[in-house]
Amino acid sequence: MSLLAACLDRLARLGRFLWSAWAGLAGLALIGALWQAGHEAYGDFILTAPLDTLAAAARLLHEGRAQELLALTTARALAGFGLCALIGTLAGVAAGYSPATLRLSRPVLTLLLGVPPIAWIVLAMIWFGPSDMTVAVTILISATPVVFVGAVEGVVTRDRGLDDMARVFGAGPLRRFLFVSARQISAQLFPALILALGSAFKVAIMAELLANAGGIGGALARARAMLDIAEALAWVSLAVAALIAVEYVLIRPVRAELERWREAAAPWGVKR
Amino acid sequence: MSLLELNRIGHAFFGRTVLEGITLTVERQEIVALVGPSGSGKSTLAHIAAGLVEPREGRVARRYLRHAMVFQDPRLMPWATAAGNIGFPLRLSRAPRRMRRRMIGDAALRAGLLPEDLGKYPSELSGGMRQRAAIARALVTDPDFIYFDEPFTALDVALKRRMQDLVIEAAASARFAALFITHDLLEAIRISHRILVLDAGGRGIAGERLPPGNPGTRDEAAIFALRQHYLTADPLFAHIHDIDERLRP
Numbered sequence: 001m002s003l004l005a006a007c008l009d010r011l012a013r014l015g016r017f018l019w020s021a022w023a024g025l026a027g028l029a030l031i032g033a034l035w036q037a038g039h040e041a042y043g044d045f046i047l048t049a050p051l052d053t054l055a056a057a058a059r060l061l062h063e064g065r066a067q068e069l070l071a072l073t074t075a076r077a078l079a080g081f082g083l084c085a086l087i088g089t090l091a092g093v094a095a096g097y098s099p100a101t102l103r104l105s106r107p108v109l110t111l112l113l114g115v116p117p118i119a120w121i122v123l124a125m126i127w128f129g130p131s132d133m134t135v136a137v138t139i140l141i142s143a144t145p146v147v148f149v150g151a152v153e154g155v156v157t158r159d160r161g162l163d164d165m166a167r168v169f170g171a172g173p174l175r176r177f178l179f180v181s182a183r184q185i186s187a188q189l190f191p192a193l194i195l196a197l198g199s200a201f202k203v204a205i206m207a208e209l210l211a212n213a214g215g216i217g218g219a220l221a222r223a224r225a226m227l228d229i230a231e232a233l234a235w236v237s238l239a240v241a242a243l244i245a246v247e248y249v250l251i252r253p254v255r256a257e258l259e260r261w262r263e264a265a266a267p268w269g270v271k272r
Numbered sequence: 273m274s275l276l277e278l279n280r281i282g283h284a285f286f287g288r289t290v291l292e293g294i295t296l297t298v299e300r301q302e303i304v305a306l307v308g309p310s311g312s313g314k315s316t317l318a319h320i321a322a323g324l325v326e327p328r329e330g331r332v333a334r335r336y337l338r339h340a341m342v343f344q345d346p347r348l349m350p351w352a353t354a355a356g357n358i359g360f361p362l363r364l365s366r367a368p369r370r371m372r373r374r375m376i377g378d379a380a381l382r383a384g385l386l387p388e389d390l391g392k393y394p395s396e397l398s399g400g401m402r403q404r405a406a407i408a409r410a411l412v413t414d415p416d417f418i419y420f421d422e423p424f425t426a427l428d429v430a431l432k433r434r435m436q437d438l439v440i441e442a443a444a445s446a447r448f449a450a451l452f453i454t455h456d457l458l459e460a461i462r463i464s465h466r467i468l469v470l471d472a473g474g475r476g477i478a479g480e481r482l483p484p485g486n487p488g489t490r491d492e493a494a495i496f497a498l499r500q501h502y503l504t505a506d507p508l509f510a511h512i513h514d515i516d517e518r519l520r521p
């Protein structure tokens with residue numbers, strides 16, 4: 001009975017989500033229109049028409065090799081992202097609970113954020129050569145600080161009153177963390193994770209291009225060498241599509257599940 | 273043997289003494305009201321008694337089996353439904369899942385929450401409903417001691433009255449003892465067996481009064497007359513309303 005209700009609730013949410021896709025589609029159509037206008041103003045060589053780009057992307061996908069490259073880049077980005085999510089969350093939570101560690105990690109963070117990602121790519125290329133490792137390390141170093149800061153923020157801004165409440169009702173430190181703090185931390189963590197996922201994809205492609213490590217980045221480098229603007233744009237569209245697919249399959253459902261209460265708190269106009 | 277015994281409790285925040293030499297006891301099935309001006313250290317005392325704050329000096333003896341607390345603000349978890357919040361102590365005490373539903377429903381009913389409100393999130397409840405959910409959460413594990421820290425201050429007069437009746441009834445039927453903090457004398461007289469007055473500067477208990485009769489049996493006129501008497505003719509209550517914390521040296 002309650003299981004049925006829960007399923008119905010999820011279905012309703014899915015329905016609302018699909019319905020909201022119309023808005024997304026409208027936004028895409030707007031971009032398409034601007035793109036088309038740019039194409040008509042500057043011609044084929046500068047900006048290929050959106051439909052031609054789509055056709056090129058479809059051709060790339062059908063040729064078969066594209067799927068392989070997409071999978072390679074996605075796997076690299078996901079591996080880097082997984083590593084940075086794990087390390088960033090653990091370190092951030094630890095630092096949030098220990099003020100001394102936090103004070104120590106502040107300058108390290110400033111330093112890491114100050115170094116441009118491109119410098120890391122160069123260093124990683126020297127250390128690891130054109131391999132998966134280069135890509136993973138670059139992602140790790142450039143995306144971890146965001147996750148770390150999100151986790152720290154979550155710990156520091158949590159409602160301590162709820163901690164006291166749990167303590168009164170007999171929760172020890174572990175269960176206070178699991179039942180009360182973890183939920184509050186995740187609220188701050190998810191936006192950071194989404195940001196990190198996006199930058200993982202971008203950095204992966206950049207590192208591939210510069211380190212000549214294959215994947216979409218490698219394909220882009222080839223397209224540039226042959227001045228094939230249609231193919232370059234097609235690769236970019238494919239990369240964006242892969243990122244969006246991963247985000248909506250991997251992260252959004254978990255977040256929606258954890259933040260059902262936020263939807264209940266939203267005013268009516270915002271809800272639909 | 274008293275259920276709760278505080279012996280010469282003293283506490284300071286950052287070198288500023290807030291409490292000093294507080295000794296008090298609460299007996300089995302007794303509701304003790306603790307009144308005192310704002311900032312005199314009532315909440316701090318309750319937190320010390322419940323073990324949330326380690327006192328700087330003095331001893332706390334707790335001889336009850338299980339306690340609960342209704343805080344000054346509801347302190348509900350925003351991500352859990354009313355039922356989830358009320359059932360939180362059950363989850364912590366590892367009560368069997370099958371029994372939880374019934375216990376949550378029982379506690380909610382006793383606190384005046386309807387079953388249809390149980391599925392709502394705190395943001396969907398009114399202020400009074402949130403406070404009732406907090407009370408239900410305190411009742412759900414059938415504790416033998418409950419700390420109430422000015423739980424009804426934010427409520428309007430009518431709702432306050434209903435909530436007071438609810439506590440009186442629950443105390444009589446579930447047989448718990450309570451330390452009930454308030455600065456509303458009317459509330460203290462209506463709800464308690466014994467009224468303790470905290471010194472305005474937190475230096476000990478200034479004195480105690482025993483309103484005649486038992487909670488729930490006193491009639492309104494007598495309660496009101498007693499309050500007038502306390503406020504106009506009893507030196508013990510002279511400072512209860514006139515001190516602001518910021519005026520303290």
Ligand SMILES: Nc1ncnc2c1ncn2[C@@H]1O[C@H](COP(=O)(O)OP(=O)(O)OP(=O)(O)O)[C@@H](O)[C@H]1O
Pocket residue numbers: 285286290308309310311312313314315316317422455517
């Ligand atoms: N965590 C804290 N850190 C520093 N000072 C505190 C802290 N908690 C309370 N105090 C101080 O201790 C004093 C007593 O506070 P407490 O909350 O116990 O007062 P109270 O009697 O409950 O007041 P009210 O009736 O307004 O709730 C106040 O002067 C307050 O500023």
Ligand SMILES: [Mg+2]
Pocket residue numbers: 314315316344421422
């Ligand atoms: Mg208080």
